[in-house]
Structures are given as structure tokens and as C-alpha cells.
Amino acid sequence: MLGIVEIFIALVASLLILQFLKLQWMRSQLPPGPVPLPVIGNLWLLDFKLRRETLTKLTSIYGNIYTVWMGQTPVVILNGYKAVKEGIITHSEETSGRPLTPFYRDMMGEKGIFLTSGHTWKQQRRFGMTVIRSLGLGKNNLERQIQTEAHHLLDIFANTKGKPFDPRTFIVHAIANIICAVVFGHRFSSEDESFSKLIKAIYFVIYFQATIWGRMYDAFPWLMHHFPGPHQEVFAFNDFMHNLVMNEVHAHEREKAGDPQDLIDFYLAQIEKTKDDPTSTFNKDNMVQTVVDLLLGGTETTSTTLLWALLYMVKYPEIQERVHREIEAALDPSHLISYEDRKKLPYTNAVIHETLRYSNITSVGVPRQCMRNTTLMGFHIKKGTLLLPNLHSVVYDAEHWETPWKFNPNHFLDLDGNFVNKEAFLPFSAGHRVCLGEQMARVELFIFFTNLLRAFTFQLPEGVKEINMEYILGAILQPHPYKLRAIPR
Numbered sequence: 269m270l271g272i273v274e275i276f277i278a279l280v281a282s283l284l285i286l287q288f289l290k291l292q293w294m295r296s297q298l299p300p301g302p303v304p305l306p307v308i309g310n311l312w313l314l315d316f317k318l319r320r321e322t323l324t325k326l327t328s329i330y331g332n333i334y335t336v337w338m339g340q341t342p343v344v345i346l347n348g349y350k351a352v353k354e355g356i357i358t359h360s361e362e363t364s365g366r367p368l369t370p371f372y373r374d375m376m377g378e379k380g381i382f383l384t385s386g387h388t389w390k391q392q393r394r395f396g397m398t399v400i401r402s403l404g405l406g407k408n409n410l411e412r413q414i415q416t417e418a419h420h421l422l423d424i425f426a427n428t429k430g431k432p433f434d435p436r437t438f439i440v441h442a443i444a445n446i447i448c449a450v451v452f453g454h455r456f457s458s459e460d461e462s463f464s465k466l467i468k469a470i471y472f473v474i475y476f477q478a479t480i481w482g483r484m485y486d487a488f489p490w491l492m493h494h495f496p497g498p499h500q501e502v503f504a505f506n507d508f509m510h511n512l513v514m515n516e517v518h519a520h521e522r523e524k525a526g527d528p529q530d531l532i533d534f535y536l537a538q539i540e541k542t543k544d545d546p547t548s549t550f551n552k553d554n555m556v557q558t559v560v561d562l563l564l565g566g567t568e569t570t571s572t573t574l575l576w577a578l579l580y581m582v583k584y585p586e587i588q589e590r591v592h593r594e595i596e597a598a599l600d601p602s603h604l605i606s607y608e609d610r611k612k613l614p615y616t617n618a619v620i621h622e623t624l625r626y627s628n629i630t631s632v633g634v635p636r637q638c639m640r641n642t643t644l645m646g647f648h649i650k651k652g653t654l655l656l657p658n659l660h661s662v663v664y665d666a667e668h669w670e671t672p673w674k675f676n677p678n679h680f681l682d683l684d685g686n687f688v689n690k691e692a693f694l695p696f697s698a699g700h701r702v703c704l705g706e707q708m709a710r711v712e713l714f715i716f717f718t719n720l721l722r723a724f725t726f727q728l729p730e731g732v733k734e735i736n737m738e739y740i741l742g743a744i745l746q747p748h749p750y751k752l753r754a755i756p757r
């Protein structure tokens with residue numbers, strides 16, 4: 269007679285075998301890839317993360333489209349410019365969905381722009397884009413706001429008097445204030461406590477999911493939701509952010525202005541305008557989440573790219589020197605730098621593009637979900653399948669970049685030194701779901717970088733010879749903290 273333990277073991281073994289067979293059958297319907305194991309899929313092989321290095325290795329084995337299993341969930345990975353283009357540009361509509369992980373579902377829900385799909389996403393995104401575009405015009409000029417913040421930053425850097433300092437906090441505050449002006453209609457002083465807490469909240473919410481706790485939450489959501497741990501602190505930061513936005517909304521409602529001046533003004537007017545439309549998704553929940561999405565999307569991204577840019581300048585002084593010479597020759601010292609000036613500064617513009625390519629802060633990019641059955645690279649992909657257009661594999665695609673693993677501004681210059689656009693330049697992704705803040709980020713990066721390089725020579729602190737150029741892995745690839753000296757020119 270079998271004992272209870274033997275029966276239990278036999279039961280578990282049969283379940284595992286059944287699951288293994290089921291996975292083999294499911295695999296046959298998907299692009300090839302490493303064999304998934306019951307429960308853990310390929311997590312073991314992937315070291316529990318979608319690292320760019322691991323995906324490159326798998327590409328050399330399985331080609332430019334393959335499947336990996338994040339536990340029980342298959343994710344189809346597209347690699348290289350050709351496959352990514354077919355996925356997100358040629359089949360833009362079919363691949364425009366966004367999967368909602370348990371962590372984000374419990375924290376924010378399916379609201380706003382970043383985490384929605386279908387009708388809600390289309391309405392919220394279109395509206396957000398229209399508002400950002402219209403804020404660029406007229407007296408509430410977005411470019412003027414960016415110039416003002418850049419000048420504040422110049423003053424702060426000048427006050428360091430050539431002594432070594434960590435530029436991170438100053439840069440993050442300046443960039444955060446631009447998006448605050450867009451959504452709230454005002455900037456914050458650096459001493460403002462709620463501003464400091466907002467910056468901290470943005471940081472925690474962005475970087476948490478890539479931590480072991482974030483991945484544990486996605487694997488065991490019910491359990492984690494009811495247990496203490498750092499994830500509860502992130503939920504509290506998220507609540508703080510939502511409350512801060514809600515307070516701003518109340519203030520806007522009390523002080524109703526004439527013409528709309530910022531995103532909240534525009535959104536409140538839109539809720540009123542569409543209140544009798546049954547297809548409208550304009551309501552306070554989506555408004556608050558849209559504002560939060562813009563704060564999250566518009567702060568760490570641009571500021572981290574700028575931090576990489578300064579790091580490259582101290583690492584490659586000969587490139588910095590060439591940027592200085594170009595700016596000096598093309599711009600008067602008192603000239604107010606505008607985005608239009610990039611046409612006079614092809615080399616500087618190429619350095620900024622190369623920074624975006626080489627630092628590629630979103631690494632392998634952001635997952636998508638198929639909204640309809642489709643065919644990609646000859647494989648039938650079912651509605652609901654998760655996709656990862658691997659952006660790293662595009663901006664480092666050896667077929668499109670002469671020296672992908674070298675910081676080389678010549679990637680964006682022709683033989684006569686003219687600036688050239690590159691089709692495989694996709695750090696902002698592409699297609700219907702391309703980064704909503706791309707234009708804003710481009711203007712910010714150009715105006716900040718050019719102002720800083722006109723005013724200062726950046727150097728390592730005395731005695732420091734080595735710089736750590738490795739990234740810190742997270743939802744955004746950050747440089748290790750560093751100090752530099754800003755020597756006035």
C-alpha cells in the first residue's frame with residue numbers, strides 16, 4: 269500500500285509532467301526558444317531578468333525572433349532593426365497593447381496613458397499629445413520654460429566654483445520642474461518639501477519593479493499584497509503622488525483661470541466638454557493617472573540621459589573640446605539658445621544623439637501586447653501574446669552602426685560633417701506607441717547640453733583617473749554616482 273507521502277509525490281510528479289507536456293504543446297505554436305520548465309519557465313536561464321546581454325546571447329542561438337518564458341507567460345522577443353521595425357512600425361496597430369503586471373495593476377490600475385490599451389489609451393494619449401503641443405505655442409511657451417530651467421542650472425553649477433560635486437540632484441530638479449510646469453502650471457523651489465518627496469516617489473516607483481521585491485510581487489501578488497516589505501513603502505509613495513496631484517486639481521478648480529494654462533486646466537475643461545458623451549474616458553481617475561504618467565515618464569529619463577552626456581564629456585575630453593569649439597564659433601556668448609540652433613551645431617547635435625543611442629536608458633525597451641492575431645517574421649502570433657521589441661538590439665545593431673560598442677558621434681555625421689538622421693535610431697521606440705515625450709526630451713537635451721557646454725569645461729576631480737562607465741540595472745539604466753568639476757569658460 270502506498271503511504272500518503274508517496275501519493276503526494278506521485279501527484280506532484282504527474283502534475284509537473286502534465287504541465288511540461290502542455291508547455292511543449294504551447295511552444296509548438298510560438299517562435300522557437302529555450303525549453304521552458306514547469307512553474308519557472310526560463311526564469312532560471314534568464315537570471316530572473318530580461319538583461320540585454322542574455323537576449324543578445326539568445327539571438328545568436330535562435331535568431332531575430334524567439335520566445336522566452338517568464339514563469340508561465342511566454343514573451344516573444346524581436347531583435348535587430350528589421351524584426352523590431354516589422355513588429356512596431358509595419359504592425360503598429362496590432363502590437364499597440366500594453367500588458368499590466370500585477371504590481372502596476374495593484375498600484376495604479378488600468379488608467380492614464382502608460383498602462384492602458386485600446387480605446388482608453390487612444391483617447392488619453394491623443395489628448396496628452398495635443399495639450400503638450402499647444403503648450404509649446406503662445407505665451408506659455410514650453411521652450412521658454414526649458415531655457416529658464418537651464419539658466420537656473422547654470423547658476424547652480426557656477427556656485428560650485430570649480431569644486432567637485434555630484435550633479436544628479438540639481439539636474440533631476442531642473443528637469444522635473446519642466447514637466448511640473450506642463451502639468452501643474454508652476455515650478456517648485458528646491459527647498460519645497462513636497463517637491464523633494466515627489467522626486468523621491470518618482471525614483472522609487474520607477475526603480476522598484478526591477479528589484480527582487482518587484483519581481484516577487486509579480487510572481488506572488490496575493491501573498492505580497494498582504495505582507496509587509498519595501499513594496500508597501502512604494503505603494504505609500506504612489507499614494508503620496510496621487511494625493512499631491514489631486515490637491516493641485518482642487519486648487520485649479522478653486523482658482524478657475526480664463527484660458528487653460530496647463531494640462532490640468534485643459535483636462536478639467538475636457539471632462540466638462542465630454543460629460544454627455546458615453547464613449548468618453550475623460551474623468552478624474554484618468555486625469556490623475558495621466559499627470560502621474562507624465563511626471564514618471566518625464567523626469568528620470570531625460571535627467572539620466574543628461575547625466576550620461578556629462579560623463580561621456582569627461583571620459584572623452586577630445587569630443588568635449590570639439591563641442592566647445594563648435595559652439596564658440598557658431599553662437600554669440602549672450603545668444604539665448606533655442607532648439608532651432610541645432611542646425612548651426614551639427615557636431616553637438618551628433619554628440620547628443622550618440623548619447624541617446626549609446627546610453628539607451630530604457631535598455632531592452634518596454635513590453636507590448638498583441639491586440640489582434642498577427643504574423644511577425646513569418647510566425648503566427650495570437651491576440652494577447654506579450655511582445656518585447658528589444659530596443660537595445662536596434663541601437664546596437666551591427667548592420668546599422670559602424671562601431672556599435674564605441675561612443676562615436678560620427679554615426680550621425682556625413683563625410684562633410686553634416687548631421688544625418690539614422691533609421692535605426694530608436695531610443696524613443698517607434699510606431700503608434702512611440703514615446704509621447706520624444707519632442708520635449710529632444711528640446712530639453714539640446715538646450716541643457718548646449719548651455720552647459722558653452723558655460724563650462726567639465727573635468728574629473730583632481731587625482732581621479734578612472735571613471736566607472738558601467739550601468740546600474742533598473743527600469744532605467746543609470747550611471748554610478750560620480751563627481752565632476754564645472755570650470756567656467
Ligand code: HEM
Nearest residue numbers: 382565566569570573630634695696697701703704705709
Ligand atoms: C531621453 C528621454 C526619454 C526616452 C529615452 C524615452 C523613451 C521611451 C520609451 C522607449 C517608451 C516606450 C515606448 C513603447 O512602448 O514602445 C516611452 C514611453 C513613454 N514616454 Fe518616454 N522617453 C523619454 C522622455 C520622456 C518625456 C520627457 C516624457 C514626458 C513628457 C515621456 C513620456 C512617456 C510616456 C507617457 C510614455 C508612454 C507612451 C504610451 O504608452 O503610449 N518620455 N518613452
